[in-house]
Amino acid sequence: MCGIIARVGDSDDAVDELLTGLENLEYRGYDSAGLAVKNGGGPNVFKREGEISRLKTALDDEAPSGGLGIGHTRWSTHGPPTDENAHPHTGCGDRVAVVHNGIIENHDQLREELQARGHVFESDTDTEVIPHLVEEHLAEGATAEEAFRRTVRRLSGSYAVAMLVEDSDAVYATRRGSPLVLGVDEGEYFLASDVPAFLDFTDDVVYLDDGDVVVAEPGGHVITDLDGNSVERTVKTVEWDPEDAGKGGYDHYMLKEIHEQPAALRQTLRGRADPATGEVTLDDFPPGTFDDVERVQFVACGTSYHAGLVGSRLLGTRGVPSQAFLASEYATSPPPVDGDTLVVGVTQSGETADTLAALRQAHAAGARTVAVTNVVGSTAARECDDALFIRAGPEIGVAATKTYSSQVVSLALFGERLVRDVTGSRSDDVERLLQGLADLPGQVQQVLDYSKARRVAKQYRDSDAYFFIGRDTVHPVAMEGALKFKEISYEHAEGFAAGELKHGPLALVTPNTPVFAVFNDRDDEKTLGNVKEVEARGAPVVAVAPEGHEEVVQHADEVLTIPDTHPDVTGVPANVQLQLLSYHAADILDRPIDKPRNLAKSVTVE
Structure with a gap:
């Protein structure tokens, strides 16, 4: 929740690209929106309560030019949706502008310290402590990058942060527990909470790890850890088309994605099942992968939890001990887990905080973990021992539709792999089951065509x-x-x-x-x-x-x-x-x- 976008380039059209990114990210939050752009001087900040359309209207007569900018669309956690609580946030001297996704858990303590030293706050948000801390370090003579690193070391909680600073031609960014990806184009860079934010401009992506610090300038970028040591991150090309993230002529993203389910299911099934032979082929899970598993636990939230319940039922009826848990409960009250337990995290985005916490809890207890997710390079996919991708394509509608169908089908295939490894035999009706899966794209299309x-x-x-x-x-x-x-x-x-x-x-x-x-x-x-x-x-x-x-x-x-x-x-x-x-x-x-x-x-x- 909350969407971050940043753009770095030589041309002065940052505002247009930031607004495009914000519109592509609006599914992550729409309580308020804002952006900051700089061109030689300090950041120019524009923000409004409400949907992005209100911000665009405000910019019609006074849109700033500049090549560097940051933007944010907000889902409220600390403070109601108001102009004051909208991001970006600045410090006392307006030298620094910051956007943030996540929760700064020690913000009350930091705010009290800063107020005692004379800082005046304009919002109710946890985010505002960040630019004030940066300004203090700048006043002490630190460079912008040093000030950013010192500030980040003071933060507790989850965050993805992007920052502009007066007299610096760079965007500074980092993440811990909240998603942030880097988009790479010729002479331009983008930072965003999700890949669809910048798909209109580039499909080359760097997935950042927790603790990575990015300094992006026109023509170059550097990624280091918090101590300044260089780290290598691979540039990957995503397969999503920009049109996949649009409405495609439908009135709503949700309706479009409901109608995309036949295609999504074909992608999920492609190359993975043969009804004639009863064979299931999952490239990352060859026969014998799960020979040492004795029980399976699914952890998930919301719609993904319902898919996990289906997966658990399918395994249980085929002789594999299995349970499904709400991830938010699992993380605080975990069931018994050991090295013979497989814990499967079902998460569309691969970034769901409760599910990640449950998976980390299971891993710490010695369990093997698998992520069933839609997003290659997501935190869950990278942190788990293994990952199974559902291949549903980008889903923009807040109410999940095609990803649920693809999760259920993926779990049915994954379940058959588990049944064979754990019990030593195939399901009795596997050919009929696989034929039922193969028929689903056409059957779903039939429902779409004739539903009352x-x-x-x-x-x-x-x-x-x-x-x-x-x-x-x-x-x-x-x-x-x-x-x-x-x-x-x-x-x-x-x-x-x-x-x-x-x-x-x-x-x-x-x-x-x-x-x-x-x-x-x-x-x-x-x-x-x-x-x-x-x-x-x-x-x-x-x-x-x-x-x-x-x-x-x-x-x-x-x-x-x-x-x-x-x-x-x-x-x-x-x-x-x-x-x-x-x-x-x-x-x-x-x-x-x-x-x-x-x-x-x-x-x-x-």
């Missing part, structure tokens, strides 16, 4: 609440459907295991609380029994079910049909129906679908 989700969303738009139920591998789908619905519609929604409905939640069921029941051709008669329970209380029922279920049709007011497939992968097309339902419900209510209130795409603070 908009009509259903319109029919129940005035309901008091929305309940989602399911069993087995579609229990996590019910939870994910409820999460997506509440995220973007702002309507109350809850997801339950179908059998738990009668153990309390049934008290909330009324004729004005539709129940969305997900079926997967396994234990459907039990889920149908739960449907009859809510039906007896007068609640409308919307079934999400494979084709041809006549009894389901008889007891449902509406049916969102999905293609018939293997029960373990039914949840993927079922979830697409629920994504469409959530999208259309939010669209009918005129919600800001790509920018849901209080949320951000990548949660990089604990």
Whole structure:
């Protein structure tokens, strides 16, 4: 959360490129935005509360020129969204401008020290201590780089920081626990929280490690550790196209990414499974990779946690002891772990703070770790022992869609590799499972082409609440459907295991609380029994079910049909129906679908 962009070059059009970067990063936060540009003198700072469009309007008549600049789009942690709390922040003399992502845990102590020495603060943010500290070191005679290093040594917590200083033609940056990448072009450099920020300008990227300090000037850059020792970081070319990060003619990123799922699934599956032979080929995990594993633990947050629940169910039914944990709970109350434990971190961005903390906790306890992520070069991918990439392509919408589908499919393939290594045998129905996975791109396309989700969303738009139920591998789908619905519609929604409905939640069921029941051709008669329970209380029922279920049709007011497939992968097309339902419900209510209130795409603070 929060987005940083910096640009270094000879030409004086830094503002245009910074604004492009900020717009590309707006999914990371949209409470406020700002930028600072310099051209010979001190940094010129412009910032506004609200979305980036307000900042652009403010710059229409007074946009500064310059080749060096930093920018920021904010998701509020310390202090409400106001002009004063917007980044960049400066010190007393306006010699220094700083943007920051993360949390400075000792900011109260530093602020008290600085105020005691006469510093006056203009904001409520933790970030503002940084430029004041830098100014003190500059006043003592330190160079800009020395002042930056001394300041960073005083900071506790997580941060990615970029800084401009008067009389210096460089941007200074570092990271610890928050993402920061360097973009490299001919004569230009970019620093950003995410690669999509500068994809319009370059696809050559340097992934920075914690403790790296970057000094970027027109025509050159240096990367060192905090003590000034040179470090080598490889330049890599990312495969994403700039158009992948655009809306492509859709009204919202979310709708575009829902419709990209057939292509994303093809990328996820490509070269990894052969239904005819039952073989699974994961290049980084040859047979025998996990022979010493006795149990598997998944750690994740939000949508990724729901994917981890599916992965855990798939392993458990195939004889591999497995559990899924919320990463935020795992990090503070870890279960027993030893050298025979494999801990799998599921994280779209690879930068989710709670998931990284859980993985580090597991690693410290002796467990082997694997990251299942979408981002090559992410912190999780680099810190874990191994990584499996889901290949979904860039996802900009705050509400995750195509990455969930690709996570589930990746975990199904990964699970089969684990089953063979841990149990010594293949799953009994592996050919049918792999065929079900291979069929998913076409089946998801079928759902996209024929879904009635908009009509259903319109029919129940005035309901008091929305309940989602399911069993087995579609229990996590019910939870994910409820999460997506509440995220973007702002309507109350809850997801339950179908059998738990009668153990309390049934008290909330009324004729004005539709129940969305997900079926997967396994234990459907039990889920149908739960449907009859809510039906007896007068609640409308919307079934999400494979084709041809006549009894389901008889007891449902509406049916969102999905293609018939293997029960373990039914949840993927079922979830697409629920994504469409959530999208259309939010669209009918005129919600800001790509920018849901209080949320951000990548949660990089604990």
